[in-house]
Amino acid sequence: MKITIYGPGCKNCVNLxxxxxKALTETGVEAEIVKVEDMKEIATAGIMSTPAIGIDGEVxxxxxxxTVEEIKELIS
Numbered sequence: 001m002k003i004t005i006y007g008p009g010c011k012n013c014v015n016l017x018x019x020x021x022k023a024l025t026e027t028g029v030e031a032e033i034v035k036v037e038d039m040k041e042i043a044t045a046g047i048m049s050t051p052a053i054g055i056d057g058e059v060x061x062x063x064x065x066x067t068v069e070e071i072k073e074l075i076s
Contacts, residue, residue, distance in 0.1 A: 001029065001030070001031035001032070001055065001056060001075065002031060002032050002034060002055075002056055002057070003020050003024075003031050003032070003033045003034070003053065003054070003055055003071075003075070004033075004034050004035075004036055004053065004054035004055075004057075005017045005020065005033065005034070005035045005036070005051065005052075005053060006041075006042045006045060006047050006050055006051060006052040006053070006054065006062070007035075007036075007042070007051035007052065008037055008039065008050065009035075009037050010050070010051070012050070012051045012064075012065050013035075013037075015051075015065045016051040016053060016066060017033060017035065019065065019066060019067060019068045019071055020033055020066075020071050021033065022068045023068045023069075023071035023075060024075070026068065026072060027072050027075060027076060029075050029076070031075065045059060046059065047059060047062050048062075049062055049063035050062070050063070051063075051064070051065060053066050053071065053074075055074050055075065061074075
């Protein structure tokens with residue numbers, strides 16, 4: 001599984017990445033976390049509002065920090 005965090009490295013982007021790490025730890029799911037900070041790549045993914053999270057290439061939540069519980073549901 002690949003989790004992608006989209007955002008320019010802002011505080012909310014860091015919080016989203018932290019929540020993703022916590023969700024992985026709590027569920028025991030193994031996944032690679034990749035950060036995409038290039039605005040062209042973010043726009044190409046169809047994201048106009050960051051932060052956003054993608055699972056295996058599909059954007060799931062954008063424009064806000066997903067909670068640990070939300071991410072756990074996405075990866076389960």
